[in-house]
Amino acid sequence: MSAIEPPATRREEKLAYERNKLHKRLLRQAGQAIADFGMIEAGDRVMVCLSGGKDSHALLDLLITLRSRAPVAFDLVAVNLDQKQPGFPADVLPRYLASRGVPFHVENQDTYSIVTRVIPQGRTLCSLCSRLRRGILYRVADELGATKIALGHHRDDILETFFLNLFFGGKLEAMPPKLVSDDGRHIVIRPLAYAKEEDLAGFAQWREFPIIPCNLCGSQENLKRREIKQLLRDWERRFPGRVENAFAALGRLTPSHLMDRERFDFAGLRATGEPMPGGDIAFDADPALDAPVRPPDRDPP
Numbered sequence: 001m002s003a004i005e006p007p008a009t010r011r012e013e014k015l016a017y018e019r020n021k022l023h024k025r026l027l028r029q030a031g032q033a034i035a036d037f038g039m040i041e042a043g044d045r046v047m048v049c050l051s052g053g054k055d056s057h058a059l060l061d062l063l064i065t066l067r068s069r070a071p072v073a074f075d076l077v078a079v080n081l082d083q084k085q086p087g088f089p090a091d092v093l094p095r096y097l098a099s100r101g102v103p104f105h106v107e108n109q110d111t112y113s114i115v116t117r118v119i120p121q122g123r124t125l126c127s128l129c130s131r132l133r134r135g136i137l138y139r140v141a142d143e144l145g146a147t148k149i150a151l152g153h154h155r156d157d158i159l160e161t162f163f164l165n166l167f168f169g170g171k172l173e174a175m176p177p178k179l180v181s182d183d184g185r186h187i188v189i190r191p192l193a194y195a196k197e198e199d200l201a202g203f204a205q206w207r208e209f210p211i212i213p214c215n216l217c218g219s220q221e222n223l224k225r226r227e228i229k230q231l232l233r234d235w236e237r238r239f240p241g242r243v244e245n246a247f248a249a250l251g252r253l254t255p256s257h258l259m260d261r262e263r264f265d266f267a268g269l270r271a272t273g274e275p276m277p278g279g280d281i282a283f284d285a286d287p288a289l290d291a292p293v294r295p296p297d298r299d300p301p
């Protein structure tokens with residue numbers, strides 16, 4: 001007769017199973033994003049920007065694993081920018097990176113003094129801080145011979161940016177998974193573009209990454225972004241599938257059914273007399289809108 005398994009062991013097994021599933025999902029999503037957008041090629045030297053937050057830690061961890069399994073050879077170099085914020089624990093990331101065996105560079109630049117001197121008290125420091133950080137990271141990428149700069153932005157960052165632009169900026173624009181930097185000299189990639197923030201938070205907790213909060217400087221997150229974040233969280237809870245659909249829509253643009261005259265030649269549009277696949281059905285109901293709401297995709301995309 002076999003002994004009854006103690007509940008603690010079953011709980012541990014379940015937890016190990018869930019963590020393994022989460023890890024596989026994140027690896028698959030990062031691998032898929034890299035492949036879909038041609039983010040990494042053979043011979044690339046990828047500079048991973050490690051702020052010390054959960055997302056950049058997860059990015060580095062996943063890239064280390066993907067690198068060991070990738071069909072093409074590429075290098076990784078982690079870069080942390082020590083902005084001299086009060087209380088920044090300068091020894092934490094070097095110690096962690098050395099333990100992971102990843103080549104790394106710590107760039108010391110006191111941007112904290114600059115932003116606190118230039119920005120009046122009570123105003124948010126983040127936009128100047130980000131601009132300064134960007135310039136420094138581009139220079140460091142040159143110095144390290146990096147061919148790609150990898151950032152830890154994820155699906156929720158992309159959606160938040162999309163809705164911020166829609167509601168407050170009056171334009172359809174999100175955060176691209178791959179882009180040329182504004183100085184025209186670097187390729188910036190976001191391998192976590194398909195990953196959910198919630199998954200990254202769970203992963204970071206499980207792996208016990210040494211997290212360093214971004215807001216040691218005391219600055220607050222932009223209020224509008226916080227509002228959008230809350231809205232998306234609320235939608236996710238009340239309308240399963242809505243956020244997934246909104247995200248999927250970013251990859252399915254139909255310029256002829258929007259109103260941007262630069263993207264579609266409305267003035268030159270003529271009836272050809274031939275049926276057009278994808279042509280407008282004008283006054284008919286749209287079957288896509290009448291369809292029942294899709295249940296949430298457990299493992300998107």
Ligand code: SF4
Pocket residue numbers: 083085125126127129130214215216217218219220
């Ligand atoms: S929270 Fe502080 S360190 Fe982070 S981006 Fe804003 S100003 Fe910079």
